[in-house]
Amino acid sequence: MKALIAENVKKTYKSRKKNTEALKGADIDVEKGEIFGILGPNGAGKTTFIKICSTLLNKTEGNIKVLGYDLEKDEKEIRKHIGYIGQDSERSTYARLTGRENLEFFATLYNVSKIDFLERLEEFKKTYDNDEIFDKEVMKLSGGQKQAIVVMRGFLHNPDLVFADEISKGLDPIAAKKIRKFVKNYAKEKGKTVIITSQIMSEIEELCDRVAIIFEGKVVAIDTPQNLMDELNMQLIELRLRTGEIATPEFLKKLVDLETVSAIEQENGFIKLPVTDSTEAFQSIMKICKDFGLNPVISYRTATLEDVFLKFCDKKVELEA
Amino acid sequence: MAVQNVGFEIKAGFRVLGIGIKRDLTNIRRYKVRLIGWFLSMAIGMFTGYLFSVLFELNPATAGETGISTATQVFIFFIGGVALGTFSDSALWAPMERINQDIHYGTLEAVFVTPSNRVAYLLSPTISDALVNLIFFIPAFIIIMTVNGTLTNLYVIGTTLLVVLATIVSMMAFGIFFAMIALLIRKSQPIALFLSMLMQFLCGAYVPVQAYESMNPVFGPILKYIAYCFPYTYCYDLFRYFTFGSQYNTLFPVWVEFVILGVTSIAFVIIAGFLLKLVERKAKNVGLSIL
Numbered sequence: 001m002k003a004l005i006a007e008n009v010k011k012t013y014k015s016r017k018k019n020t021e022a023l024k025g026a027d028i029d030v031e032k033g034e035i036f037g038i039l040g041p042n043g044a045g046k047t048t049f050i051k052i053c054s055t056l057l058n059k060t061e062g063n064i065k066v067l068g069y070d071l072e073k074d075e076k077e078i079r080k081h082i083g084y085i086g087q088d089s090e091r092s093t094y095a096r097l098t099g100r101e102n103l104e105f106f107a108t109l110y111n112v113s114k115i116d117f118l119e120r121l122e123e124f125k126k127t128y129d130n131d132e133i134f135d136k137e138v139m140k141l142s143g144g145q146k147q148a149i150v151v152m153r154g155f156l157h158n159p160d161l162v163f164a165d166e167i168s169k170g171l172d173p174i175a176a177k178k179i180r181k182f183v184k185n186y187a188k189e190k191g192k193t194v195i196i197t198s199q200i201m202s203e204i205e206e207l208c209d210r211v212a213i214i215f216e217g218k219v220v221a222i223d224t225p226q227n228l229m230d231e232l233n234m235q236l237i238e239l240r241l242r243t244g245e246i247a248t249p250e251f252l253k254k255l256v257d258l259e260t261v262s263a264i265e266q267e268n269g270f271i272k273l274p275v276t277d278s279t280e281a282f283q284s285i286m287k288i289c290k291d292f293g294l295n296p297v298i299s300y301r302t303a304t305l306e307d308v309f310l311k312f313c314d315k316k317v318e319l320e321a
Numbered sequence: 322m323a324v325q326n327v328g329f330e331i332k333a334g335f336r337v338l339g340i341g342i343k344r345d346l347t348n349i350r351r352y353k354v355r356l357i358g359w360f361l362s363m364a365i366g367m368f369t370g371y372l373f374s375v376l377f378e379l380n381p382a383t384a385g386e387t388g389i390s391t392a393t394q395v396f397i398f399f400i401g402g403v404a405l406g407t408f409s410d411s412a413l414w415a416p417m418e419r420i421n422q423d424i425h426y427g428t429l430e431a432v433f434v435t436p437s438n439r440v441a442y443l444l445s446p447t448i449s450d451a452l453v454n455l456i457f458f459i460p461a462f463i464i465i466m467t468v469n470g471t472l473t474n475l476y477v478i479g480t481t482l483l484v485v486l487a488t489i490v491s492m493m494a495f496g497i498f499f500a501m502i503a504l505l506i507r508k509s510q511p512i513a514l515f516l517s518m519l520m521q522f523l524c525g526a527y528v529p530v531q532a533y534e535s536m537n538p539v540f541g542p543i544l545k546y547i548a549y550c551f552p553y554t555y556c557y558d559l560f561r562y563f564t565f566g567s568q569y570n571t572l573f574p575v576w577v578e579f580v581i582l583g584v585t586s587i588a589f590v591i592i593a594g595f596l597l598k599l600v601e602r603k604a605k606n607v608g609l610s611i612l
């Protein structure tokens with residue numbers, strides 16, 4: 001069974017002044033047990049999509065099944081089985097209650113028994129490894145600590161599917177890593193599904209089995225991160241000139257004239273060369289550098305998720321292509 | 322199976338109610354300034370009651386309509402109004418303030434994504450407020466009973482407390498009803514302020530509804546009929562009836578007032594439930610944060 005099937009989802013925010021078409025027919029399906037990432041620039045419609053799937057917003061059009069339940073008919077049943085971590089929700093706990101009291105409050109809203117709650121709390125404590133955030137009033141916690149509480153809130157009732165919008169927002173790298181590990185264990189050990197959005201590409205790459213890229217309300221790509229990166233078929237050699245070294249026009253021309261180099265991009269001391277054959281290119285480039293008496297740092301990399309993101313979501317790049 | 326489900330839902334609803342009350346009481350315990358404000362408004366109310374009792378003693382018209390005349394009785398009349406009035410006030414404000422705050426901080430989204438019972442969530446602030454109100458109500462009640470000379474009269478104490486209970490129930494219904502209205506029309510603060518004043522003055526907290534007509538032959542009757550529409554009118558009236566006994570002239574026969582109180586409370590609950598659906602639908606179209 002699929003955890004989520006969304007077909008042709010459209011959403012228009014209506015207001016007197018202006019209607020905003022936030023989703024223009026998005027199709028996304030997520031397998032059970034998958035960690036699924038949703039990528040896209042600001043305003044692409046990620047949050048809108050997540051809110052619709054988690055029963056907080058009405059769609060204008062389309063069909064959605066969450067955990068096999070029809071979104072329209074079985075709203076209440078869906079709510080019992082999903083977790084939700086909203087974007088900008090770090091202040092959405094009760095400020096004068098402690099982290100623990102907040103979690104207990106929401107656990108009760110999910111009708112989690114006291115025993116189960118305590119068990120979950122222990123699990124969270126082990127994950128986060130800092131008991132302070134559970135015992136202090138939330139208003140005395142830092143922004144990232146508040147976010148950590150909010151993230152844990154989404155997992156309180158052992159949901160089969162968790163929507164996490166900007167999961168690691170405001171978290172320091174160590175806390176983010178802990179949360180990532182927690183999410184990974186949650187999905188892989190318990191067979192649960194997690195759908196996340198993030199602007200941190202490395203996070204998505206590390207966590208997600210598959211990703212969808214949403215651009216202007218449409219899904220423009222959906223695949224494993226690896227496949228998406230492979231599809232770009234990109235190999236890049238980067239030269240970083242040392243202080244005092246100057247890239248003369250003759251030098252650049254020599255580089256661009258190489259058969260394997262397809263383009264050149266230069267920006268304060270950095271030279272980017274997309275190549276088709278890296279081994280050959282490497283040697284030729286080294287030689288040219290030597291000829292010009294330059295000794296730059298040369299590095300080689302293949303496409304990253306960021307390149308994929310830019311390809312699909314940067315209008316400028318699209319026009320150039 | 323279905324019955325079992327209903328039982329399960331009710332139990333879950335009560336848990337939500339309980340944890341909500343716990344949340345509010347913890348809040349109040351950690352934020353005592355609010356209690357001081359509460360205490361002050363109560364004290365000011367009592368003092369005003371005392372002043373009024375001195376002034377109103379001379380009004381024969383009021384005395385004729387209500388059957389109460391002595392300064393002591395008028396004092397009791399006002400203190401009773403103030404004491405019950407705090408309940409109606411918290412009913413009006415508590416759910417609305419909770420909801421406004423929860424929208425502002427995004428908490429409502431986290432609440433609405435759960436399968437929890439919305440009514441239980443909305444009821445908890447009123448009940449918590451009512452509980453805290455008891456700290457102020459009980460001394461006021463003891464003063465009333467002492468001055469009235471009925472501190473040992475179990476019948477009077479029992480019946481007046483019954484009216485208080487009925488008041489709390491009816492005000493909870495009205496509170497939710499009002500919170501929903503406030504959400505739908507947005508400009509909730511001024512409306513609530515207006516209504517809270519209206520309900521205290523109009524429904525007879527300070528001036529007996531019985532006396533409206535003789536006080537002003539044109540507007541008096543109009544105000545009287547408006548007052549009839551609010552359950553609080555009967556709360557105040559019944560409270561006085563049971564304090565003063567049969568010498569107090571109620572607006573309607575006592576049993577009729579109880580029936581009206583019951584019917585209006587149920588009506589408000591039903592309308593509130595309907596409005597809640599409306600609000601949820603609206604929220605789902607535009608997004609909770611900008612309701």
Ligand SMILES: Nc1ncnc2c1ncn2[C@@H]1O[C@H](COP(=O)(O)OP(=O)(O)OP(=O)(O)O)[C@@H](O)[C@H]1O
Binds near residue numbers: 040041
């Ligand atoms: N409540 C609303 N009313 C009207 N328009 C809205 C509302 N919420 C979002 N929008 C619009 O819908 C579009 C999609 O917004 P959404 O929040 O889904 O984007 P997003 O992909 O989550 O962006 P971000 O990365 O910034 O979080 C945007 O153009 C936004 O302006």
Ligand SMILES: [Mg+2]
Binds near residue numbers: 046047048087165
């Ligand atoms: Mg967003």
